[in-house]
Amino acid sequence: MASTPFPPISQFSLSNHYTNSNTQRNDTTNPLSLISKCNSLRELKQIQSFAIKTHLQNDHTVLTKLINFCTQNPTTSSMEHAHLLFDRIPEPDIVLFNTMARGYSRSKTPIHAIFLFVEVLNYGLLPDDYTFPSLLKACASMGAKALQEGKQLHCFAIKLGLNYNVYVCPTLINMYAGCNDVDAAKLVFDKILDPCVVSYNAIITGYARSSRPNEALSMFRELQERHIKPTDVTMLSALSSCSLLGSLDLGKWIHEYIKKYGFDKYVKVNTALIDMYAKCGSLDYAISIFDNMSGRDTQAWSAMIVAYATHGQGHKAISMFEEMIKERLSPDEITFLGLLYACSHTGLVDEGYSYFYIMREKYGIVPGIKHYGCMVDLLSRAGRLNEAYRFIDELPIKPTPILWRTLLSACSSHGNLELAKQVSERIFELDDSHGGDYVILSNLCARAGRWEDVDFFRKLMRDRGVVKIPGCSSIEVNNVVHEFFSGDGVNSISSDLHKALDELVKELKMVGYKPDISLVHHGDMEYEKKEITLRYHSEKLAITFGLLNTPPGSTIRVVKNLRVCGDCHSAAKLISLIFDREIVLRDVQRFHHFKDGKCSCGDFW
DNA sequence: ATAGGGTTAG
Numbered sequence: 082m083a084s085t086p087f088p089p090i091s092q093f094s095l096s097n098h099y100t101n102s103n104t105q106r107n108d109t110t111n112p113l114s115l116i117s118k119c120n121s122l123r124e125l126k127q128i129q130s131f132a133i134k135t136h137l138q139n140d141h142t143v144l145t146k147l148i149n150f151c152t153q154n155p156t157t158s159s160m161e162h163a164h165l166l167f168d169r170i171p172e173p174d175i176v177l178f179n180t181m182a183r184g185y186s187r188s189k190t191p192i193h194a195i196f197l198f199v200e201v202l203n204y205g206l207l208p209d210d211y212t213f214p215s216l217l218k219a220c221a222s223m224g225a226k227a228l229q230e231g232k233q234l235h236c237f238a239i240k241l242g243l244n245y246n247v248y249v250c251p252t253l254i255n256m257y258a259g260c261n262d263v264d265a266a267k268l269v270f271d272k273i274l275d276p277c278v279v280s281y282n283a284i285i286t287g288y289a290r291s292s293r294p295n296e297a298l299s300m301f302r303e304l305q306e307r308h309i310k311p312t313d314v315t316m317l318s319a320l321s322s323c324s325l326l327g328s329l330d331l332g333k334w335i336h337e338y339i340k341k342y343g344f345d346k347y348v349k350v351n352t353a354l355i356d357m358y359a360k361c362g363s364l365d366y367a368i369s370i371f372d373n374m375s376g377r378d379t380q381a382w383s384a385m386i387v388a389y390a391t392h393g394q395g396h397k398a399i400s401m402f403e404e405m406i407k408e409r410l411s412p413d414e415i416t417f418l419g420l421l422y423a424c425s426h427t428g429l430v431d432e433g434y435s436y437f438y439i440m441r442e443k444y445g446i447v448p449g450i451k452h453y454g455c456m457v458d459l460l461s462r463a464g465r466l467n468e469a470y471r472f473i474d475e476l477p478i479k480p481t482p483i484l485w486r487t488l489l490s491a492c493s494s495h496g497n498l499e500l501a502k503q504v505s506e507r508i509f510e511l512d513d514s515h516g517g518d519y520v521i522l523s524n525l526c527a528r529a530g531r532w533e534d535v536d537f538f539r540k541l542m543r544d545r546g547v548v549k550i551p552g553c554s555s556i557e558v559n560n561v562v563h564e565f566f567s568g569d570g571v572n573s574i575s576s577d578l579h580k581a582l583d584e585l586v587k588e589l590k591m592v593g594y595k596p597d598i599s600l601v602h603h604g605d606m607e608y609e610k611k612e613i614t615l616r617y618h619s620e621k622l623a624i625t626f627g628l629l630n631t632p633p634g635s636t637i638r639v640v641k642n643l644r645v646c647g648d649c650h651s652a653a654k655l656i657s658l659i660f661d662r663e664i665v666l667r668d669v670q671r672f673h674h675f676k677d678g679k680c681s682c683g684d685f686w
Numbered sequence: 687a688t689a690g691g692g693t694t695a696g
Contacts, residue, residue, distance in 0.1 A: 145687060152688095179688040214689045251690045282691040289692095317692045324693090349692070356693060380693070387694085415694055422695060454695040487696050644696090670696060 116146045122159050125150055144170055145177060152184025160188045175206045182215040191219035195230055210246045213238050217252035221259025228260040235269075245273065251283040258287025278309050285318040294322035298331075313347045320353040324360035327640035327667050330560055332357045348374065352381045359388030362638050362665040362672060379410050386419035392672045393681040395427025414446050421455035425462055426671060428685055433459040450481060457484050461491030462685065466500055482512040490644070493521045501525050516542070516549035517643070554619035554641045558630045565622035568614060579617070582625045586616055589655050597648040620649040624656060624664060636663045644668050645686075654678050 112132040119125050125147060132138045144166050151163035167173065167181055178201050185194035194216055201208055213234060220231035235253060238244040244253065250273055257266035263284075270276060270284045281304045288297035301319050304311060311319075316339055323332040336354060344350045351374040358366035367388045374381065382405040389398035402420050405412065412420075417440045424433030437456055440446045453476055460469035469488050473480050485508045492501035501522060508518055519542040526534035542549075552567035586594070596612050620641055627637035645653075645668045657664050658678030666673040674681035 142687085149687065176688050181688095183688065209688090211689045218690085246689090248689045255691065277690090279691045284691095286692065312691080314691050321693070353693065384693070418695060425695085449695090451695040456695095458696070481696095483696055490696075 112143050113146055116143075116150055119150055122151070122156075122162060126162075139169060141170065145180075148177065148180060152180055155184040155188040157189055160184055160190070160193070164193075173204070175201065175209055175212065178206065179209075179211045179215065182212065182219070186215040186219035186222070191222050194219035195227075198234075208237070208241070210243050210249060213243060213246075213249045214252040217249070217256040221252070221256045224259065225261040228257075228262060231256045231260050247277060250276070251279040254280055254283040254287060258283065258290060261291070263287045263291040263293065278304070278312055278315065281309065282312065282314045282318060285315065285322075289318050289321045289325065292325060294325040297322040311342075313344050313350050316344045316347075316350050317353045320350075320357040324357045326562070327361050327555075327638070328557055328562065329358075329361040329363060329638060330557055332361045348376050348378055348381060352378075352384045355381065355384040355388060359384070359391060360667070362667055364388060364392045364394075377408075379405075379413050379416060382408075382410060383413070383416040383419050386416060387422065390419055390423035390426055392674070393426065393683065395423040395429060398423035399429075399432065412444060412446075414449060414452070417444075417446060418451055418455060421452060421459065425455055425459035426682075426685070428463055430459055430463045430465070450478065450484070453478075453480075454484055454487060457487045458491075461488050464491075464495050466491060466495060466497055470500065470504070482508050482515070485511070486515070486518065489518060489521055493525055496525070496528065498525045498529055498531075513545055514547055516547050519547060520549060550643065552619045552641065552643050552646075554623035554639050556623045556627050556637070556639050558627070563623070563626060565619045565626065567619045568617055569619070569622060578622065578626060578629070581629055582616060582621060585621075585625055585628070585656070586652075588659065589652060592655055592659060594652060594655050597651070615648055618646055618649050620645060620666065621652060624653060627664075628656070628660060628662070634661065636665060638665045638667075640667045642669060644670060645673060650680065650684075650686075654680055 112128050112135065115128045115131070116125070119128060129138070129147060132140070132143050148163050148166050151159040151166070155163075163181060163184055167177070170177065178197060182194040182197050185191055185197065198208070198212070198216055201212070216234055217231065220227040220234065234256075235244065238246075238249055238253070243249050250269070253269050254266045257263065257269060266284060266287045270280060273280060281300060285297045285300045285304075288294070288300065297318060301311075301315065301322075304315070316335070319335050320332070323335060335357075339345050339350060339354070345354075351370055354370045355367045358364075358370060367385070371377070371381065371385050382401065386398045386401050386405075389395070389401060398419065402412070402416065405416070417436060420436050421433055424430070424436065433456065437448070437452070440448065440452070453473075457469050457473055460466075460472060466488065469491070473484050473488065476484075485504055489501055489504045489508065492498070492504060505518060505522055508515070519538050523535045523538040526532075526538065553564055555562050555564045557563075586596075596615050598612060598615060620639060623639045623641075624637060627639065631637060645666060650673065653664050653666060653673070653675045655678060656662065657675035664673075664675040666675065671682065671686065673686075
């Protein structure tokens with residue numbers, strides 16, 4: 082712990098100062114000078130009681146100073162306190178409103194910033210260029226449900242001629258992006274004549290957060306072409322776009338760029354590099370970044386814990402956590418997310434439970450929806466399906482469809498059709514537009530041979546107008562990304578790639594590969610056709626393309642948009658064995674490293 | 687006295 086620059090206020094013995102020098106106030110007896118030395122809310126309250134004794138409790142300057150302090154590092158209790166003080170000011174001006182709004186916009190209850198705005202208008206005060214950034218930021222952090230308010234603020238800013246203000250612009254872009262409308266954000270961006278780097282960062286981040294990495298990177302390119310100097314934040318967004326794409330070559334290129342322009346001195350950039358290398362399939366590079374960086378903070382450790390977890394090394398993730406605690410760093414909610422994720426993907430149910438417990442009891446972190454999600458995953462994967470069902474049902478907060486979906490896919494892998502039906506009802510109450518749910522249900526029915534149920538769910542899906550997301554796998558060869566969709570070529574089997582895949586399947590069959598046709602749910606299809614549908618799954622097409630177009634012995638890296646299918650998983654294991662190739666397959670939730678006929682996930686996924 | 691852009695379970 083760093084030694085505090087000043088002794089804590091409690092040691093000042095405030096009352097003595099007051100009684101000894103009530104005629105003249107020197108530095109230590111004036112509450113104003115004490116506030117600047119204040120370290121915590123508790124100390125602040127002591128200063129406040131001191132102010133009461135010196136009859137300064139309603140002094141405008143003292144109150145504003147106190148409010149300023151409370152809003153610097155907003156927590157729930159400090160904002161509550163700020164509001165109490167605020168209510169004591171008879172005629173607050175716009176500056177004070179701005180201070181309060183800024184505090185709320187960074188707190189857990191950003192909606193209060195909007196409520197304040199209503200008060201501003203009731204007071205007949207005019208919002209200024211300092212007002213809008215805080216309010217827009219509040220909207221951005223509330224997501225899609227705040228879009229209406231955000232638009233109203235936008236209109237207001239236009240009316241006052243503040244929409245092109247250099248501070249307002251980026252927050253407008255950020256507001257639209259945060260409220261899930263990145264296209265509106267782009268419209269705002271395009272209207273700016275001379276966008277600064279912060280506006281560029283806002284739009285690049287917006288695209289990255291909307292999972293549109295190509296557009297994010299093209300904005301990054303535009304920024305370079307315009308000779309605008311990027312900042313460390315630009316690098317973070319560019320790296321997160323690479324992570325989304327899973328493009329290791331592009332990631333390496335950006336890493337070089339970062340080194341060239343000296344951005345590698347930022348801890349956060351290094352953390353983003355760890356994340357990028359891990360998500361692009363190179364755990365080794367991620368480790369080397371971590372080992373070589375100085376000033377590792379909680380986020381850097383968390384990124385490394387998540388990296389080990391996604392690559393199937395749960396035990397290593399846990400030992401990283403223990404090491405981090407030894408280094409006296411305090412874990413945050415993301416650290417625990419990584420840790421719980423590690424436990425669920427490694428089947429460590431008891432450890433998962435105990436970390437979930439100490440997270441609250443020892444570190445005072447309130448579990449969020451994502452932590453609950455990890456717990457559901459933990460129980461579900463381990464086959465404790467009914468326990469998982471009860472867990473979701475008894476949550477203190479409203480479960481999202483994603484939570485139920487986690488359980489649904491576990492029902493699928495554990496072949497529990499009855500529970501799956503119950504779970505699907507719970508999902509459909511909340512959201513019935515997700516194609517994957519119907520696919521899981523009809524697959525389960527198909528495996529149980531209940532073809533009439535298969536038809537039922539497929540009809541339900543059609544009636545509700547739900548479309549299935551096609552499986553898509555991509556592979557990068559010589560800086561070009563090749564995409565393959567499931568079923569590509571089922572009706573026009575002619576290309577060299579398909580012929581190669583046909584040959585490959587023959588070879589695989591000789592070493593014991595049996596196509597798992599129960600996964601194909603077309604009950605009316607004859608055997609031959611079923612096998613062909615399965616054969617042209619996107620992952621098999623991409624791996625075959627990799628075998629043909631990369632040097633022997635090199636690693637094949639494939640990225641898939643959905644979870645890997647069981648049949649492709651067993652095929653990939655055999656391919657790694659007979660062609661002596663390492664295959665790194667990233668699916669929507671984790672990595673599979675196929676080597677010597679085995680997978681790093683230990684078939685637990 | 688007040689203002690902008692950043693990693694996150696399935």
